[in-house]
Amino acid sequence: MATKASRAAARTMISPAVILLLGWMIIPLSLTIYFSFLRYNLITPTGNPFVGWENYYWFVTDPSFKAAMLNTLVLVGGVLLITVVGGVMFALLLDRPMFGQGVIRIMVIAPFFVMPTVSGLVWKNMFMNPVNGIFGHIAKAFGAPPIDFFGQIPLLSIIIIVSWMWLPFATLIIFTAMQSLDQEQLEAAEMDGAKWPSRFIFIMVPHLSRSITVVILIQTIFLLSIFAEILVTTNGGPGVSTTNLTYLIYVSSLLQFDVGMGSAGGVIAIILANIVAIFLMRMIGKNLDA
Amino acid sequence: MARAVSTGQKSLNTAIAGTLGLVMFFPVLWILILSFKTEENAIRAPLEVLFGSGWTLDSFAAVQARSDYFKHFSNSVVISVGSTFLGLLIAVPAAWSMAFVPTKHTKNVLMWMLSTKMLPPVGVLIPIYLIFRDFGLLDTRIGLVIVLMLMNLPIIVWMLYTYFKEIPGEILEAARMDGASLREEILYVLTPMAIPGMASTVLLNVILSWNEAFWTLQLTTSDAAPLTQFIASYSSPEGLFYAKLSAASIMAIAPILIMGWFSQKQLVRGLTFGAVK
Numbered sequence: 001m002a003t004k005a006s007r008a009a010a011r012t013m014i015s016p017a018v019i020l021l022l023g024w025m026i027i028p029l030s031l032t033i034y035f036s037f038l039r040y041n042l043i044t045p046t047g048n049p050f051v052g053w054e055n056y057y058w059f060v061t062d063p064s065f066k067a068a069m070l071n072t073l074v075l076v077g078g079v080l081l082i083t084v085v086g087g088v089m090f091a092l093l094l095d096r097p098m099f100g101q102g103v104i105r106i107m108v109i110a111p112f113f114v115m116p117t118v119s120g121l122v123w124k125n126m127f128m129n130p131v132n133g134i135f136g137h138i139a140k141a142f143g144a145p146p147i148d149f150f151g152q153i154p155l156l157s158i159i160i161i162v163s164w165m166w167l168p169f170a171t172l173i174i175f176t177a178m179q180s181l182d183q184e185q186l187e188a189a190e191m192d193g194a195k196w197p198s199r200f201i202f203i204m205v206p207h208l209s210r211s212i213t214v215v216i217l218i219q220t221i222f223l224l225s226i227f228a229e230i231l232v233t234t235n236g237g238p239g240v241s242t243t244n245l246t247y248l249i250y251v252s253s254l255l256q257f258d259v260g261m262g263s264a265g266g267v268i269a270i271i272l273a274n275i276v277a278i279f280l281m282r283m284i285g286k287n288l289d290a
Numbered sequence: 291m292a293r294a295v296s297t298g299q300k301s302l303n304t305a306i307a308g309t310l311g312l313v314m315f316f317p318v319l320w321i322l323i324l325s326f327k328t329e330e331n332a333i334r335a336p337l338e339v340l341f342g343s344g345w346t347l348d349s350f351a352a353v354q355a356r357s358d359y360f361k362h363f364s365n366s367v368v369i370s371v372g373s374t375f376l377g378l379l380i381a382v383p384a385a386w387s388m389a390f391v392p393t394k395h396t397k398n399v400l401m402w403m404l405s406t407k408m409l410p411p412v413g414v415l416i417p418i419y420l421i422f423r424d425f426g427l428l429d430t431r432i433g434l435v436i437v438l439m440l441m442n443l444p445i446i447v448w449m450l451y452t453y454f455k456e457i458p459g460e461i462l463e464a465a466r467m468d469g470a471s472l473r474e475e476i477l478y479v480l481t482p483m484a485i486p487g488m489a490s491t492v493l494l495n496v497i498l499s500w501n502e503a504f505w506t507l508q509l510t511t512s513d514a515a516p517l518t519q520f521i522a523s524y525s526s527p528e529g530l531f532y533a534k535l536s537a538a539s540i541m542a543i544a545p546i547l548i549m550g551w552f553s554q555k556q557l558v559r560g561l562t563f564g565a566v567k
Contacts, residue, residue: 006391010388010393017403025409028417031417093310097295099301100304104308104311107315110314115517117518118543121521122321122535123317134320138336172557172558173562225504227412227504228518232522253416262416273408284401284404
């Protein structure tokens with residue numbers, strides 16, 4: 001039983017973390033909301049008058065907003081599709097008996113530990129460069145015209161790079177979940193004559209659905225904030241073809257110094273992330289009770 | 291009962307999975323090879339790179355000469371280790387009290403802490419940037435230590451909480467019965483049992499901070515720039531630079547790659563907040 005004294009001590013011990021996180025959340029958040037209603041530019045002093053919803057109106061009606069939302073959607077959706085399908089396949093493969101499984105697993109997981117600026121630049125130069133990149137050399141060896149990745153398929157190129165970085169994460173989590181699968185259940189189904197496809201669909205998929213949902217939700221939170229990979233490869237271009245919401249807000253905030261507009265975008269990004277977060281939190285909360 | 295698997299089947303599995311592993315690992319392997327080539331040889335066709343001449347160690351020295359690798363390396367170490375240990379200092383008491391003296395609010399507090407992690411960094415970019423500017427924290431290591439500590443504090447608290455939860459409370463009660471004070475209880479009973487969990491937490495958070503590439507790119511330019519920013523400086527083309535970029539990249543990811551291999555299990559626990567076990 002916890003005593004009164006230990007409860008008081010517990011409160012004291014928890015308060016620094018709570019106070020810091022409260023400050024970290026409330027101060028910048030309320031400033032962002034406050035700024036989003038001001039005409040506030042760091043270069044042209046305007047006296048920062050209150051302008052109501054004007055920033056939101058201009059941010060949302062700007063054609064690049066529509067493009068950025070679409071790019072964000074395609075980027076997040078594309079990476080999720082590749083990593084979830086690939087992750088299940090990799091996990092299934094790794095789960096089978098083999099030699100040197102540890103070494104192979106390490107090789108599969110390695111990309112997750114590569115910092116985003118390195119992956120962006122390495123893929124851009126050593127692989128996707130049409131003249132000196134490996135893909136260019138391969139195309140030349142077959143006499144085919146090389147693909148100008150960042151000119152012809154810029155968004156897909158970003159999707160490939162980001163998928164490479166996140167496939168290990170999906171694999172690792174789905175693989176972890178797969179190891180808790182009851183082998184006897186599988187064997188019983190096999191003895192009852194269930195073929196591999198039906199064993200996969202009726203036993204494995206239901207068992208993995210939870211971990212797949214977690215992968216989707218957590219990755220979405222991170223993928224909405226993709227930034228460094230775009231900064232070092234395309235700078236959001238050509239045009240706005242690889243500008244996602246995060247990058248668009250960065251451009252209006254720190255490149256155009258429009259505090260009001262950038263803040264309005266920030267509020268929109270927060271709302272968007274929260275929609276995903278609600279579902280994720282609910283799942284984690286359920287697990288906490290169990 | 292595990293079923294017997296024929297060696298042939300096992301070899302086939304190994305071949306398929308090994309090929310996939312090699313494909314995933316190839317970019318890392320490739321820059322490792324290129325980092326030992328001269329610039330003129332690093333841009334040749336893959337087979338010429340592999341079997342041609344032009345092997346050298348010069349690129350590593352060139353990277354240091356071009357933009358002072360060691361300065362950025364030490365910035366990365368200070369920022370990632372500093373923010374992790376500062377976070378640990380704040381999180382250990384919090385996680386301890388939530389794990390061993392739970393109240394009816396504990397779950398809500400945990401969930402609320404987690405929710406702060408869901409805030410997209412770009413949503414608070416402007417206020418943080420302006421606060422940093424006004425307090426002279428832009429391009430300082432202490433500024434980044436603080437921001438990354440706050441970014442990762444929820445993860446640190448959560449990981450420690452799940453580890454502490456696994457320590458049987460009866461042992462602590464027994465110590466209390468034997469007259470141990472709260473300080474002795476923490477120092478001599480809890481700490482030895484909690485060290486493995488704390489080590490895993492440190493490992494994962496150093497990795498996350500080392501690779502963090504939003505705040506480090508936004509809030510630093512040169513003095514406090516860690517390796518993420520140092521690598522980003524290669525994004526503007528500059529003649530032949532594949533060997534240099536490869537050498538710089540290898541030096542930036544090698545320490546974390548090695549640490550990462552030791553933390554695979556913790557990765558799952560830390561990044562899914564216990565939702566996948």
